[in-house]
Amino acid sequence: MGEPGVRELDGVVEAMRAWQYPGAPVQLHPGDLGWHWRFGADTLAAALRTWSRDGQVVAVGMVDSPTVLRLAVAPGLQDDEELARQLLDDVGDPDRGVLQQESIDVEARCGGVVRQVLLDDGWVAGEAWTPLERDLAEPVEDCGVRVETVGPQQVTPRTEVQRAAFERSTFTEERWHAMAAGSPYADARCLLAHDDEGTPVAAATVWSAGPGRPGLLEPVGVHRDHRGRGYGRAVSCAAAAALREMGSSSAVVCTPAANVGAVATYASAGFRRLPDVPDLHREARGEG
Secondary structure, three states, rough: EEEEOHHHHHHHHHHHHHOOOOOOOOOOHHHHHHHHHHHHHHHHHHHHHEEHHHHHHEEEEEEEOOOEEEEEEEEOOOOOHHHHHHHHHHHOOOOOOOOOOOEEEEEEOOOOOHHHHHHOOOOOOEEEEEEEEEEOOOOOOOOOOOHHHHEEEHHHHHHHHHHHHHOOOOHHHHHHHHHOOOOOHHHHEEEEEEEEOOOOEEEEEOOOOOOOOOOEEEEEEOHHHHHHHHHHHHHHHHHHHHHHHHOOOOOEEEEEOHHHHHHHHHHOOOOOEEOOOOEEOOOOOOOO
8 A cells, every 4th residue: 555645646547547448337536536636736645545566556545534435446456355355454444544533434336355345344334325327429418508618717606606506615716726737637627507697507527537438527516596497407418518529438427325316417417327336334343
């Protein structure tokens, strides 16, 4: 296990881009790192853990909080028992410096032995998440509203919509510029949807992993004063269209299964619901 420095971030992103392929599990995506980059490269680097074998990165974890790790595993290694047990040892022991608490959650949507090793160790199903996917082989229908790609002149309304869409959002102009300075944003777009009067009502950021690979929607939000009018579906369609223009094979997104409104919105925008995948949870253990 290693902790990459700022100079190693681009290499981690490139490794993760190569892990994206049609039909891949909707696990931690390079776009997730791009979205986290809004807090700055130093903060992102401090949140990452990498596992390597023979000099090659084979798994990446992003610490979302002292109790939550989001995980991605390289293709073909989801059933590698040696890697799975190393992940279990590193994640489960606070002294290893991954998760600092003893009551912890791991987002491991890779399946295979990696999940099974944690379950065999006494971990249990936690919060359920719903992945959704839209194939982009065919053109995307018109979304029905005006959508613009955000540049420096639209940063203020873009961040205002984000904060109005998510109660605890801390997205600011400064953080947008920090995100846009990160290497993943070279293959990303911020989109801003408007109503008939030109008022910004919804926003999304899309992240390509390269031509022929799945692209990610993260985040998608509708201004709290404009909900219930179809703008979530509209901006999700526009996001899928933007990813198709960038050559993505599909558009993927993941939302808590309990957020039935969001699941329905993505479904109305042509996204196919995939089986729910729960996080894995472990309660604090006594000393015997």
